[in-house]
Amino acid sequence: RKEVEQDPGPFNVPEGATVAFNCTYSNSASQSFFWYRQDCRKEPKLLMSVYSSGNEDGRFTAQLNRASQYISLLIRDSKLSDSATYLCAPTDSWGKLQFGAGTQVVVTP
Amino acid sequence: EAGVVQSPRYKIIEKKQPVAFWCNPISGHNTLYWYLQNLGQGPELLIRYENEEAVDDSQLPKDRFSAERLKGVDSTLKIQPAELGDSAVYLCASSLARNNEQFFGPGTRLTVL
Numbered sequence: 001r002k003e004v005e006q007d008p009g010p011f012n013v014p015e016g017a018t019v020a021f022n023c024t025y026s027n028s029a030s031q032s033f034f035w036y037r038q039d040c041r042k043e044p045k046l047l048m049s050v051y052s053s054g055n056e057d058g059r060f061t062a063q064l065n066r067a068s069q070y071i072s073l074l075i076r077d078s079k080l081s082d083s084a085t086y087l088c089a090p091t092d093s094w095g096k097l098q099f100g101a102g103t104q105v106v107v108t109p
Numbered sequence: 110e111a112g113v114v115q116s117p118r119y120k121i122i123e124k125k126q127p128v129a130f131w132c133n134p135i136s137g138h139n140t141l142y143w144y145l146q147n148l149g150q151g152p153e154l155l156i157r158y159e160n161e162e163a164v165d166d167s168q169l170p171k172d173r174f175s176a177e178r179l180k181g182v183d184s185t186l187k188i189q190p191a192e193l194g195d196s197a198v199y200l201c202a203s204s205l206a207r208n209n210e211q212f213f214g215p216g217t218r219l220t221v222l
């Protein structure tokens with residue numbers, strides 16, 4: 001079993017719609033959690049950190065469920081520019097990011 | 110503020126040749142990371158530096174890969190000799206300290222022929 005698992009997608013989302021997807025992790029000792037966004041042939045860019053209480057940044061909402069060991073990302077009012085691959089990355093106590101393979105989101109007009 | 114700088118952006122070499130990648134982290138970032146990313150996969154950590162000390166190199170194939178971070182600032186990752194399977198994107202990232210957010214450079218896309 002992979003340490004971090006994500007649905008590869010693609011999630012085809014009409015512009016203006018809401019899309020949500022999860023990421024499961026196996027290391028119960030994971031300390032910090034992040035969502036990164038990666039455009040085709042570009043580097044990963046930090047989208048948001050995921051706090052225990054959940055957090056919201058504009059149209060993006062991240063949640064953490066420690067009991068079930070997953071994090072989620074919800075995108076509201078999807079824009080064409082949201083088309084990308086979303087990588088989740090829990091860390092261990094040493095700060096080592098453990099990336100999933102990513103979930104591809106395609107927002108269509 | 111300047112981001113993480115990497116060079117070259119692209120490199121094409123023949124197998125068995127050596128290759129080196131350079132990274133300059135964000136100013137003030139003590140922790141530097143080298144990742145490898147294959148197509149369709151997330152980045153995988155190769156080595157992590159705390160200042161000039163390599164504190165996690167368990168995933169670095171030491172028979173052919175080496176890295177250094179002299180003076181605790183910029184870093185070089187070397188492969189000698191390169192193999193066909195080394196074709197990938199090599200990403201450098203930095204953070205203020207471990208457990209802080211990591212910021213990635215644009216990567217070096219290596220093709221081994």
